[in-house]
Structures are given as structure tokens and as C-alpha cells.
Amino acid sequence: MNSDTTPPPDRSPxxxxxxxxxxxxxxxxxQPGTEFQSFMQGSPSRGAPGAGPTQAPTPLDMxxxxxxxxxxxxNTLLAQARNAQDILGTVxxxxxxxxxxxxxxxxxxxxxxxxxxxxxxxxxxxxxxxxTPAMKMPTQGGxxxxxxxxxNDGQEKLAxxxxxxxxxxAANQELRPGDxxxxxxxxxxxxxxxxxxxxxxxxxxxxxxxxxxxxx
Numbered sequence: 001m002n003s004d005t006t007p008p009p010d011r012s013p014x015x016x017x018x019x020x021x022x023x024x025x026x027x028x029x030x031q032p033g034t035e036f037q038s039f040m041q042g043s044p045s046r047g048a049p050g051a052g053p054t055q056a057p058t059p060l061d062m063x064x065x066x067x068x069x070x071x072x073x074x075n076t077l078l079a080q081a082r083n084a085q086d087i088l089g090t091v092x093x094x095x096x097x098x099x100x101x102x103x104x105x106x107x108x109x110x111x112x113x114x115x116x117x118x119x120x121x122x123x124x125x126x127x128x129x130x131x132t133p134a135m136k137m138p139t140q141g142g143x144x145x146x147x148x149x150x151x152n153d154g155q156e157k158l159a160x161x162x163x164x165x166x167x168x169x170a171a172n173q174e175l176r177p178g179d180x181x182x183x184x185x186x187x188x189x190x191x192x193x194x195x196x197x198x199x200x201x202x203x204x205x206x207x208x209x210x211x212x213x214x215x216x
Contacts, residue, residue: 071177071180071181072180072181072183072184073180074165074168074169074174074175074180075169076184077161077165077180077183077184077187078162078165078166078169080184080187080188080191081158081161081162081165081187082162083191084121084158084187084190084191084194085155085158085159085162087191087194087195087198088117088151088154088155088158088194089155090198091114091151091194091197091198091201092148092151092152092155094198094201094202094205095144095147095148095151095201097201097205097208099208099212100144100201100204100205100208101208102143102204106200106204107143109200110147110197110200110201111143111146111147111150113193113194113196113197113200114147114150114151114154114193114194114197115150116189116190116193117150117154117189117190117191117193117194117197118135118150118153118154118157118190120186120187120189120190120193121154121157121158121161121186121187121190122157123186124157124161124182124183124186124187124190125157125160125161125164127179127182127183127186128161128164128165128175128183129164130157130160130161130164132157135149135150135153136149137149154190154194161187
């Protein structure tokens with residue numbers, strides 16, 4: 001009986017040589033720019049021992065306190081009323097332009113803008129406790145006379161607002177912040193409508209002047 005003398009293959013794991021590292025000693029280099037990108041994204045650097053997951057403030061966070069604005073004051077409301085009155089005076093001068101004629105669409109738009117501005121001014125005046133009786137619309141005359149009625153009433157109410165604010169400021173009287181904010185909003189809406197009216201009239205006047213220059 002013949003026996004096979006060939007030894008079986010050795011399947012045991014390789015021996016660990018003393019002093020030989022388990023991992024390659026060559027450090028793994030990161031891709032160029034990864035450290036800079038990690039820094040910009042707020043992540044801690046790999047080489048910083050004990051770095052925690054802290055996140056640096058963004059530029060928006062740093063600038064947020066500067067974005068806060070103060071609420072309206074009696075002085076700011078007074079300046080707002082004066083500015084609106086000045087622009088309304090410009091509209092009054094434009095309506096007195098000789099030979100001023102508006103198309104039907106222009107007259108309709110101007111009536112809406114001046115009417116809305118008058119409504120906003122009256123709302124601001126009423127919030128200050130100023131008496132705002134119904135406006136008297138002229139029974140005679142054309143569209144320009146009605147426009148002038150809106151302007152005159154707005155001028156009167158704006159003058160009353162300025163007088164009331166000056167009186168309150170001299171007496172150290174203060175309004176509630178909500179009321180002051182509402183007055184500021186109404187005054188801003190009125191000023192926007194008045195500015196639009198002035199721009200519309202300015203374009204009409206420029207076209208009239210061009211026509212007269214051509215005729216001359």
C-alpha cells in the first residue's frame with residue numbers, strides 16, 4: 001500500500017515580521033485644494049487636533065444686526081409730510097400750465113392717482129386725530145378743476161399733519177409705535193401716487209411743448 005508523502009499546502013496566514021508596519025508608511029496626500037475648500041465650508045481641518053464641529057458665522061449673520069432699522073419718529077414723519085407737500089405743489093404748478101389738455105385715458109389715470117393719494121393723506125391725518133370732513137368737489141368746471149380740488153385738499157391736510165406733529169413734538173407727546181408705522185405707510189403710499197401724477201403731467205407738458213415748437 002503506497003502512501004502519498006506530499007505534504008498538504010500551508011493555509012495558515014502569513015507571519016507578521018516584528019518591526020514591520022501593517023500599513024504603508026507613505027502618507028496619503030489629499031487632493032489639491034481640499035483643505036482650502038474644507039476651511040471655506042466651515043469644517044475643521046484634518047490636521048487640527050481636537051477640533052470640534054464649530055461653524056464660523058456667515059457674512060449674512062455678521063451683517064444682520066446692521067440691517068435693522070429704527071422705527072419712525074415724529075421728525076421723520078414731519079419730513080415725509082413736507083416732502084409730499086412739495087411734490088404736490090409741483091403737481092399744482094403743472095396743472096396751471098397754459099393749454100394743458102389731457103387725453104381721456106390720461107385724465108382717468110390722473111384722477112385715480114390723485115384720488116388715491118388724497119385717501120391716503122386723509123387716513124394719515126385721521127390717525128393723528130385731525131378732523132377730515134368730506135372733500136367738496138366743484139360743481140362747475142372741467143377735469144382740471146376737479147384735479148385741482150384734490151390737490152388743494154391734499155395740501156390742506158398735509159399742512160395740518162405737519163402742524164399736529166410739530167405740536168406733539170413740542171409737548172413731548174408720543175404716538176404708539178403701531179400708529180406711527182401706519183402713518184408712515186399711508187404717507188409713503190400717498191407720496192408714491194403724487195410722484196406718479198407729477199411724472200404723467202410732465203410727459204404731457206413735454207409733448208405739448210414739442211408740438212408748439214414744431215408749429216413755430
